[in-house]
Structure formats: C-alpha cells, structure tokens
Amino acid sequence: MYIEHLKLNNYRNYGELELSFDNKVNVILGENAQGKTNVMESIYVLAMAKSHRTSNDKDLIRWDTDYAKIEGRVKKRHGSIPMELIITKKGKKAKFNHIEQKKLSQYIGNMNIVMFAPEDLHLVKGSPQVRRRFIDMEIGQVSPVYLHDIGQYQKILQQRNHYLKLLQLKKQQDLTMLEVLTEQFIEVAVKIIAKRFEFIHLLEKWATPVHKGISRNLETLEIHYKPSVDVSEEQVLSKMIEVFEDKFAKIKSKEIERGVTLFGPHRDDLLFHVNNRDVQTFGSQGQQRTTALSLKLAEIELIYSEVGEYPILLLDDVLSELDDFRQSHLLNTIQGKVQTFVTTTSVDGIDHQTLKEASAFKVRSGEIEKIQ
Numbered sequence: 001m002y003i004e005h006l007k008l009n010n011y012r013n014y015g016e017l018e019l020s021f022d023n024k025v026n027v028i029l030g031e032n033a034q035g036k037t038n039v040m041e042s043i044y045v046l047a048m049a050k051s052h053r054t055s056n057d058k059d060l061i062r063w064d065t066d067y068a069k070i071e072g073r074v075k076k077r078h079g080s081i082p083m084e085l086i087i088t089k090k091g092k093k094a095k096f097n098h099i100e101q102k103k104l105s106q107y108i109g110n111m112n113i114v115m116f117a118p119e120d121l122h123l124v125k126g127s128p129q130v131r132r133r134f135i136d137m138e139i140g141q142v143s144p145v146y147l148h149d150i151g152q153y154q155k156i157l158q159q160r161n162h163y164l165k166l167l168q169l170k171k172q173q174d175l176t177m178l179e180v181l182t183e184q185f186i187e188v189a190v191k192i193i194a195k196r197f198e199f200i201h202l203l204e205k206w207a208t209p210v211h212k213g214i215s216r217n218l219e220t221l222e223i224h225y226k227p228s229v230d231v232s233e234e235q236v237l238s239k240m241i242e243v244f245e246d247k248f249a250k251i252k253s254k255e256i257e258r259g260v261t262l263f264g265p266h267r268d269d270l271l272f273h274v275n276n277r278d279v280q281t282f283g284s285q286g287q288q289r290t291t292a293l294s295l296k297l298a299e300i301e302l303i304y305s306e307v308g309e310y311p312i313l314l315l316d317d318v319l320s321e322l323d324d325f326r327q328s329h330l331l332n333t334i335q336g337k338v339q340t341f342v343t344t345t346s347v348d349g350i351d352h353q354t355l356k357e358a359s360a361f362k363v364r365s366g367e368i369e370k371i372q
C-alpha cells in the first residue's frame with residue numbers, strides 16, 4: 001500500500017499543505033525545525049489516530065487555531081481509499097472511506113505504518129515502557145480486537161488503582177468491590193498476555209534472519225516476552241487465571257498499603273538475546289542498533305505476511321544515525337517494494353541508488369516544494 005495524496009490544514013506549523021507522492025522513496029529535506037518531522041508525524045497520525053511523540057492531541061493543532069485536519073488517500077490493492085482525521089480541542093473524529101468510525105480501534109490498521117525514529121534506537125536500552133508501547137502499537141495495527149482489549153484494560157486498571165488508593169487512605173473499607181475489579185482485570189489481562197506471546201513468536205520468526213543478515217551471519221537474535229507474573233506460555237490459557245488469582249490474593253495487603261496494582265500487562269517487558277546473552281546488559285551499542293533495526297525490518301515483513309500488503313515506512317532522521325553497512329542493508333531491503341519517507345538535513349554521504357531515484361521535497365518554515 002502507499003499514500004498517494006496528503007492534505008493538511010492547521011497541522012503543527014502547516015496552515016495549508018497538499019502533496020502527492022509516488023510509490024517509492026520520498027526524501028524530505030530541510031534545515032532543523034522547519035517541519036520535516038511534522039509531515040512524517042501527520043502521516044503516522046492519519047494511520048494510528050495518535051502521535052508517536054506526544055500523548056496530547058492538542059499539541060498537533062496549529063497555534064491560535066481551533067482544529068487540525070489530516071486528509072489522505074491510501075492506495076491499496078483493491079483501490080484508492082480516502083481517510084480523514086479531524087482533531088479539535090474536545091476530541092477527534094476519524095473517517096474511513098467517507099464513513100465516520102465511531103470506534104478508533106476499527107479505524108486504526110487500515111493504513112499500516114512502520115516508523116523508525118532516533119528514539120527507536122533506544123528500544124533495547126530504554127525503559128520497559130518503550131518496549132510495551134512498541135508491542136501494543138504493532139499488534140494494534142494487525143488486530144483491532146487487541147486494541148479494544150488494551151483500551152478496556154487501561155480503564156479497569158485505572159478503576160482498580162483508584163479503588164486501591166481509597167482503601168489505602170481508608171476512605172473505603174469494602175473489599176468486595178476490589179474483588180469484582182480484580183476479576184474483570186484478570187479476564188482482560190489474560191487475553192492481552194496470550195496475544196503478546198503469539199505476536200512475539202511471529203516477530204522473532206522474522207527478526208532472527210534479518211539480524212543474521214545485518215550481522216553478517218555472526219549473531220543469532222532471540223526475543224523473549226517476560227510477563228510480570230511468572231507464567232509459561234503453556235500455562236497462559238489453561239492456568240493463567242489461577243496464577244493471577246493466587247498472586248493477587250497473596251499481595252492484597254501490599255497493594256492496599258501501596259495503593260496501586262502491582263502486577264499485570266502494564267508491567268511486562270521484552271528481552272533480547274544475541275548469541276544467548278542479554279543485549280540490554282551485555283550488548284555493544286552497535287548490537288543494540290542492529291537489534292532495533294532488525295525489529296523494524298521484521299515488522300515490515302510481519303505486516304506483509306498478516307495483511308498481504310507492505311506497510312509505509314517512515315524513516316525520521318535515522319538514516320544518518322546508521323553506519324554505511326546498515327544504511328545500505330536497510331535501503332536494499334525496501335528498494336522497489338516499500339513506499340518510504342526519509343527526512344534528513346542533507347543527503348551528502350548517503351550514496352545509494354535508491355536515494356538517487358527518489359522524489360525529493362524541500363521544507364522551509366511550513367512550506368514544501370517538490371524539487372526532484
């Protein structure tokens with residue numbers, strides 16, 4: 001799939017912008033703070049209904065205006081489909097094929113995106129939160145049910161935390177309500193954990209050969225999912241409810257004392273092993289970068305295998321962060337099959353055929369001009 005047309009109104013530093021793209025590499029050139037990332041972000045937001053760099057939708061609305069609008073036409077195998085997202089200070093409205101989608105979980109996933117930005121290089125080394133976000137965004141793109149479950153989970157987690165806080169502060173004494181919330185919590189948590197196990201296997205299946213290629217056959221990558229409760233994959237569906245019930249019964253007084261939920265998918269993590277060693281602890285910076293790059297390239301193949309079409313790749317300021325070998329590995333992989341957007345301040349030093357054949361756009365304070 002690829003995005004043919006993009007129109008922005010009052011999005012970040014763009015008043016009005018209309019661009020058409022080919023199904024190939026599109027380079028977005030410009031000095032710092034001119035609006036390169038803003039274009040990438042708008043494509044990401046159109047696909048995912050939220051930004052990768054802010055959780056506050058209001059940040060996306062151009063200063064001193066009331067709403068932001070992103071319109072796009074995505075070309076898929078079965079035709080060209082219009083998508084639209086309007087962000088106001090009160091909320092957002094999403095349309096797919098001119099029809100408003102009441103549930104965002106039904107909207108997301110119609111246009112698949114893989115974003116690779118400098119912060120993704122911290123996927124291995126960063127906090128578990130970064131890795132959980134990565135898993136959730138990726139599964140969400142191929143499974144609307146999962147997105148719905150995550151939404152439910154967050155709601156119940158919030159209610160449970162709120163109730164634990166009341167118990168902690170002795171504003172409540174009744175434990176029956178806590179039991180009801182715990183039961184609801186476990187029901188959704190089990191579904192999420194089962195799906196995460198399944199997804200990590202699939203991701204590993206694609207990432208291991210990619211990693212072998214980038215490491216010139218020297219390294220074997222393994223990805224392990226580490227739920228916060230000690231449970232093996234075999235136990236997930238058969239015994240998980242019991243495992244959680246036992247755990248929560250044992251830590252009840254501790255949770256009340258702390259006023260917060262201590263176990264569940266919001267505390268899960270991922271582990272990456274290269275040649276049987278934990279990359280987070282023992283990996284060199286190069287190995288950590290290779291792992292992050294392998295995961296991104298694996299996502300491209302994973303989406304293709306699940307959806308039947310390649311996703312759109314957004315490389316935000318990341319190409320210059322990779323050495324020559326990794327750069328050309330990346331560009332060789334996408335060449336001719338994945339619509340790719342690359343932002344950079346300069347293409348000097350990137351000597352690859354793919355970039356020579358690319359379309360190029362020049363950004364200057366919220367205005368864009370096609371230059372190649």
Ligand SMILES: Nc1ncnc2c1ncn2[C@@H]1O[C@H](COP(=O)(O)OP(=O)(O)OP(=O)(O)O)[C@@H](O)[C@H]1O
Pocket residue numbers: 011012013014030031032033034035036037038039059060061062063317343345
């Ligand atoms: N809501 C907003 N309304 C208007 N302008 C905004 C808004 N949010 C950000 N900006 C402006 O957008 C510009 C930043 O754009 P962007 O992040 O796309 O930069 P960039 O070209 O990618 O730069 P760099 O190479 O430094 O990453 C800044 O000038 C900032 O002031």
